Amino acid sequence: MKQPTGPRNAFYAQSGGVTAVINASACGVIEAARKHPRKIGKVYAGRNGILGALTEELIDTGKESSTDIRALRHTPAGAFGSARYKLKKYEDNPAQYERLLEVFKAHDIGYFFYNGGGDSADTCFKVSLLAEKVGYPLQAIHVPKTVDNDLPITDCCPGFGSVAKYVAVSIREAGFDVASMARTSTKVFVLEVMGRHAGWIAAAGGLASQKTGDAPHIILFPEIAFDEAAFLARTEECVKKYGYCAVVVSEGVRNKDGKFLADAGTRDAFGHAQLGGVGPVVAQLVKDKLGYKYHWAVADYLQRAARHIASKVDVEQAYAVGKAAVEFALKGHNSVMPTIVRTSNRPYRWKIGMTGLDEVANVEKMLPRDYITPDGFHITAKGRRYLAPLIQGEDYPPYEGGLPKYVVLKNKPVKKKLKNAFVV
């Protein structure tokens, strides 16, 4: 591949579910790129992720002030729009990939920064392979992001630490609430959190419990088949011992037959599938079988958008992987991803590493069984050692009038150059 001499443009896109800190990665990419005008010309962002490349809806981030780009660091969600859109296999839809290269050529894109999880890493890898195959000079770098914490090689994933902190803080606070109400009112509180495939987020709730009796008393993981009798026995034990019981349940909890508890065939009077999530199902079970008054909460998007309580470590790592992606590209790397490498637990120390996308694509990192206690209801000391550093530090956004001051970019479109539209 020939090394171009003049500056070439960069394409940056956000992919999949957004997080409290994915914009901090965008900030890292754009600020780093702006420091190298002789190598990187414009940074174009895809409007709504990869769709923006396919439809040639590019955003010129050069029109944004350095103040606004800086403000991305403290703004949650995807400033350019994200997309849940998985490219098909090359063989199944070569036109998609060819279109990407066509758009890249039209706008002299020499750098492809793709900010997402496992699926996106796979897309980034495929784009890189295709570019190489057809001889189009492109450096494709994946910027890791996912609240699910399931990317391999990297010690953790930007986005996860902030959800982890939100969940741990929330269950601690709700635990204090229930403890004070339990004598005459609510005895069991259930908080449903994200994590359809893996229990990383639910596990993080366990950090709030630092000594016996602290909330949460029970964590229900997708990795552990739900054992109703054992769960009820533990709940009752907690209420008798501590006066109340606080439960964190992952949305992905399944029964012994592998069915989601939240989707165990329950229907409302109109035949609709159960409206509630697993939180209300578990809470209702407690009421029916033990008779305790309950409350439940479903955090849903609040947990991953909660920039107001983001982990400082997470913000720093999100920024750092964005910045590193640009630096890797400038050093001539291709088809790689910056990783977080943990070098010490106490004090927590980390540095940026690098891995090839072939190592990342389509590999899911599961929650190790030894992070979960043998009884399946809590996290072990080992799990705690891994998780605790990731929620360290606060990184409050600025406030105005009592509300966080998040930036909305101008998102000025780049003039289209291609005549043919592409329908996605």
Add this chain to the structure above:
Amino acid sequence: MKQPTGPRNAFYAQSGGVTAVINASACGVIEAARKHPRKIGKVYAGRNGILGALTEELIDTGKESSTDIRALRHTPAGAFGSARYKLKKYEDNPAQYERLLEVFKAHDIGYFFYNGGGDSADTCFKVSLLAEKVGYPLQAIHVPKTVDNDLPITDCCPGFGSVAKYVAVSIREAGFDVASMARTSTKVFVLEVMGRHAGWIAAAGGLASQKTGDAPHIILFPEIAFDEAAFLARTEECVKKYGYCAVVVSEGVRNKDGKFLADAGTRDAFGHAQLGGVGPVVAQLVKDKLGYKYHWAVADYLQRAARHIASKVDVEQAYAVGKAAVEFALKGHNSVMPTIVRTSNRPYRWKIGMTGLDEVANVEKMLPRDYITPDGFHITAKGRRYLAPLIQGEDYPPYEGGLPKYVVLKNKPVKKKLKNAFVV
């Protein structure tokens, strides 16, 4: 009533649903009392609110360090336990009231500080009347608290401002999230908030929307009968105009027949009442009728326990009413409640006022109709002027290891003096 000369003891209790700042009021009471050892001896707290007085389970707050008492200011929920326990009318259960006085006499309680909402104000009033009637020297002062913001006379209620801030921050953050996902995924997001009788909390969500197009786009109030067709039309309009629609719904929303939407007769396959709240009901309706992908969250206790994002104004007012209660008592007042008096909107200024409990007991302050837009879906400029100051300022708790450092008191019991137990 004779004025005793030596120091007499104080009784303090927390009542009803707890808040992010009720402990700040406790802090205000205890710190103020400690400054007047010649007038106030011990401050005894009721374990689990008024139950603690009935069962003579008193907590000696004198055993707590000044550091721990100070930490109450940043600790959510009820440090001594609260109770959902309404005393009957005197005529229906005189024994309860007589027992209270018996316990007060046994422990030389000369000051009764009761921290709660409307029901508690009524109890406080009745205790005061009874003491006067039987010639027992007692100064009964009510300390206002309620996330529902429904106490009369006072401009606002400590506890409300912090829930208001949590809801406004959360819907802003979730709005950013949905906006970035809407192109290929979630188009409608529904956040269910508290407020079974009045829409104060839902209204506060409206603060997040500062210009056209900002989330939330729709607020559903308990004061406005749910109009399905109008709601669906507005939702569709928002999605077409802004790409997405963010909804805040009060748990107390009712249909035209006055039935809670969350309890409109839906049953699951086992005949259980609908598990979900109104949030999932509204979200499912959108899906069924408009076909949009949705997400919903139910904040439940998280919203009232969220000390991590408490309003500074609220914390200051909660502390101030606690302090004022003691000062009122020392000035010889009885059967009164400190109030918040708003003296200016911009800049927001307030001072402490005082009202008689006869004015407070059994009066509910409703959300004025002119705080809600004529179409019933948002707040007016007038509503905004009232609400905006209450969420001003941040008052972060200290953190340790990434988690807020909330205090758990020793709660040492006071030795019982009465021989007879009292069954509640």
